[in-house]
Amino acid sequence: MKAILKLKSKPKTYAQQKAIWGFVYVLPWLLGFIFFFLTPLLTSLRYSLSTVEANAQGLSIQFTGLKNYIEALTVNTSFNRALTESIINMLVNVPLIVIFSLFLAVLLNQKFFGRSVARSIFFLPVILASGVIMALESTSLIQAVNDQNSGSGVINALGSFELERIMLQAGVSEWIVVYLTGAVDRIYQIVSQSGVQILIFLAGIQTISPALYEASKIEGATGYEAFWKITFPMVSPLILVNIIYTIIDSFSRNTLTDLVRETGFTRFNFGLSSAMAWIYFLAIALILAIISYLVSKRVFYQD
Amino acid sequence: MQATRVLSLENWKRWLWTVVRFILIVGLSFVILYPIFQKLATAIKDKADLYSPIVVWIPQNYTLENFRQVISVMDYWQTLLNTFTLAGTTTILTTISCALAGYGFARLKFRGSNLLFAGVILTILVPPTTILIPMYLNLKDFTLMGIIPLLTGKPVNLLNSYWPFLLTSLTATSLKAGLYIFIFRQFFRGIPKEVEEAAYVDGAGVSTTFARIMLPNAIPSIVTVMLFSFVWQWNDSFYTTTYLTSSKVMATQLSSLPHNLAILLQGGDASTTDPFYLSMVQDTGILMAILPLIIIYLFVQRYFVESIERTGLVG
Numbered sequence: 182m183k184a185i186l187k188l189k190s191k192p193k194t195y196a197q198q199k200a201i202w203g204f205v206y207v208l209p210w211l212l213g214f215i216f217f218f219l220t221p222l223l224t225s226l227r228y229s230l231s232t233v234e235a236n237a238q239g240l241s242i243q244f245t246g247l248k249n250y251i252e253a254l255t256v257n258t259s260f261n262r263a264l265t266e267s268i269i270n271m272l273v274n275v276p277l278i279v280i281f282s283l284f285l286a287v288l289l290n291q292k293f294f295g296r297s298v299a300r301s302i303f304f305l306p307v308i309l310a311s312g313v314i315m316a317l318e319s320t321s322l323i324q325a326v327n328d329q330n331s332g333s334g335v336i337n338a339l340g341s342f343e344l345e346r347i348m349l350q351a352g353v354s355e356w357i358v359v360y361l362t363g364a365v366d367r368i369y370q371i372v373s374q375s376g377v378q379i380l381i382f383l384a385g386i387q388t389i390s391p392a393l394y395e396a397s398k399i400e401g402a403t404g405y406e407a408f409w410k411i412t413f414p415m416v417s418p419l420i421l422v423n424i425i426y427t428i429i430d431s432f433s434r435n436t437l438t439d440l441v442r443e444t445g446f447t448r449f450n451f452g453l454s455s456a457m458a459w460i461y462f463l464a465i466a467l468i469l470a471i472i473s474y475l476v477s478k479r480v481f482y483q484d
Numbered sequence: 485m486q487a488t489r490v491l492s493l494e495n496w497k498r499w500l501w502t503v504v505r506f507i508l509i510v511g512l513s514f515v516i517l518y519p520i521f522q523k524l525a526t527a528i529k530d531k532a533d534l535y536s537p538i539v540v541w542i543p544q545n546y547t548l549e550n551f552r553q554v555i556s557v558m559d560y561w562q563t564l565l566n567t568f569t570l571a572g573t574t575t576i577l578t579t580i581s582c583a584l585a586g587y588g589f590a591r592l593k594f595r596g597s598n599l600l601f602a603g604v605i606l607t608i609l610v611p612p613t614t615i616l617i618p619m620y621l622n623l624k625d626f627t628l629m630g631i632i633p634l635l636t637g638k639p640v641n642l643l644n645s646y647w648p649f650l651l652t653s654l655t656a657t658s659l660k661a662g663l664y665i666f667i668f669r670q671f672f673r674g675i676p677k678e679v680e681e682a683a684y685v686d687g688a689g690v691s692t693t694f695a696r697i698m699l700p701n702a703i704p705s706i707v708t709v710m711l712f713s714f715v716w717q718w719n720d721s722f723y724t725t726t727y728l729t730s731s732k733v734m735a736t737q738l739s740s741l742p743h744n745l746a747i748l749l750q751g752g753d754a755s756t757t758d759p760f761y762l763s764m765v766q767d768t769g770i771l772m773a774i775l776p777l778i779i780i781y782l783f784v785q786r787y788f789v790e791s792i793e794r795t796g797l798v799g
Contacts, residue, residue, distance in 0.1 A: 200593065200594035202588075202592050203592025206585065207585050207600060209584060210582075210585035213655025213657035214600075214604075217619065217655060221618035221619045222614065224622075225614055293506070293509075305516055305781070308715050308778070308781055309520075372512060372515055429609065432611040441616070445620075446726075458611070
């Protein structure tokens, strides 16, 4: 007993003390990580590899190998469609959202009359466009009908139609034209998903030292050159951050999430549902890895 | 002569840009505000105006009937109170646990802490769908590693209570908590080490330094995290519809509003109810659900916008 006490009361070095405190501070998260993240993750992996049946004794889990994965990819009618749809949606939206939010962040960083009002309006989507509101809004009948009736819908369609014609005549490839006009038509969706990204870019732009801009101005650089030579390289690490954020932000609203939930909770096919979720996770992880690899090679770091 | 011409050309360019910028900003602001205005216009419309072709924005007959309907169907005041309690509690708990973890990862390095931080990144990257079902089953028969059955004889069902939210936010694993830990870690890393060391030299322990020196310095990041966490919890339908099936919070009430309204009007047969009217009441419901958030935002937005610029969100 005395020995233990002695051992405990033995004065520790500064670094050791800090290390112990560090562990204490991280402990709540660590517990949560183990019980509410790692265990469910592994359990989900186990479910996905077995047939899960709920009966009177609780759950009976039988190992069946990759049967659920094969079923999800080949037998299930809606899985492939939902998976490709949500991934394509994501891939289409990510560049649009990132470019748009960078542009707006540059815009909102300039000095003009009513800047603070404009800023608070542009951050409003952070509050409004999340979760249930977004889901309900897309099904709002009145809104859809009003869009059809009142001018906005017509003007919108006309605008992008005209744009399409001009660009096609100018010899731009059709694929790009369709992509861009699609973006114009979905402007609300894009604006409303880029609130946080604008914030991140804006914060990044403000950390750039004004001395750089001053020097470039003295050397005779235009605003356009200053953007490409100063602003863009300096915020390029944040482009990666924003791409990742946009991707993980799309988890909460896509058709695949609904499909996984439906399979799990209405049809009680836990095994299949877990397999679907894992395929999705692996697909996302692959995409993230590829994007991070491609982008991080081009990112400029000051140190 | 030459100089003035160049000057005036520059001047013209500046003016042109100002105009273009103004149009862009006003236009995009309109795009953002348009749905809110539209909901507002719909909410004060009378049922009779719904099919009137001359009514687009400003209704002929003003009415507060929609609001009354929503308040009674959604059980608005009770729901508001529940949501406020839930979002408020989880916000405070999440902020505390994430600040602790963030500080631990940023400044109190121990063996393996970088590995654990990789775990934080993993929690951000794994879609919540992947762990949804085991979480659900786990919470349905909650055993806490077999401790609870030893005491009471059977596992407890934590679904339909606030416990899942309390437990996950207490342990910094709630909705998007990985992101909050990341924000805090980046911010604490940005505070100069000298500040901390001065406190140690003066005899403060680790916890005193954290509470008295670091936290007051971290107020911008605290505001950011609290706002994000409150708003996302308020709007979250992913976890609330899974964990809370009959409890009245904003997200679940909102998603079942059309159905409940149909029951009230037609005795449950949604097919005979006027879908336009349902949609109108639903729009009013959305408006009333986000109204508290907008009011809060109006008060804190200045602080929020300024603080986020000083947050370490930016590496």
